[in-house]
Amino acid sequence: MQNVVTALRVLEEVSARQPVGVGELARELGLPKSTVQRSLRTLHDAGWIRPAGGEVTRWQVTSKLLQVARRTELGLRDAAVPVMEELRQQTGETVHLMVPEGEAVVLIERLETDKPLRIVLPLGIRLPLHASANGKAVLAHLDRPLDELPAYTGTTIVDGEALRAELAAVRARGYADNRGEWRSDIAAVASAILGADGSPVASISISTPASRMPDDLRAAYGALVTRAARTLTGSLG
CATH class of the missing domain: 3.30.450.40 (GAF domain)
Structure with a gap:
């Protein structure tokens, strides 16, 4: 359950700050970079976020969230x-x-x-x-x-x-x-x-x-x- 909550928090921050990198997300959320990185991979695999401008170091939400x-x-x-x-x-x-x-x-x-x-x-x-x-x-x-x-x-x-x-x-x-x-x-x-x-x-x-x-x-x-x-x-x- 905690993993789900963390992923949702990461998604909210990506939506608010996009395009955004793992370091900034970790600072804003007060979480380890490794935890944020796992959530980003999960959200990417599920189609909620994508690399911004083709850069895998910065992320933005996909149209799935808008839908x-x-x-x-x-x-x-x-x-x-x-x-x-x-x-x-x-x-x-x-x-x-x-x-x-x-x-x-x-x-x-x-x-x-x-x-x-x-x-x-x-x-x-x-x-x-x-x-x-x-x-x-x-x-x-x-x-x-x-x-x-x-x-x-x-x-x-x-x-x-x-x-x-x-x-x-x-x-x-x-x-x-x-x-x-x-x-x-x-x-x-x-x-x-x-x-x-x-x-x-x-x-x-x-x-x-x-x-x-x-x-x-x-x-x-x-x-x-x-x-x-x-x-x-x-x-x-």
């Missing part, structure tokens, strides 16, 4: 779209579904508002974990260093202690909000969708132009998006 991720993503979409549609009907606003990827969340589904004033984000766009509602909803359930955070607007939280306090508040109330922290013209509330192990697999949000989310609506929308995320957490778990 598995795509099937998972499609299952998530199938479950999420009816819940997203209900949110859109309740609020009349745009609803987003995003998944964590490295230091960002990625938009994989969007149901748009019918209102003429709208902000359209393209599918596939990446938003920073610390400066977006979807990102903070996810980040509240992750153990990540909170230093050297870039500012995107004047309201971006870049102080680590301040962000830790914000994430504690997110966990307490069930949803994160964005007060123009990534783009000053966007407001949003979001809640994390959790897997069986309690880790965030996605986040769902209500997004509006900043002018359409006063504080009273922010709290009401936060309650709605929290309930939606809990519904999806239950259905996926």
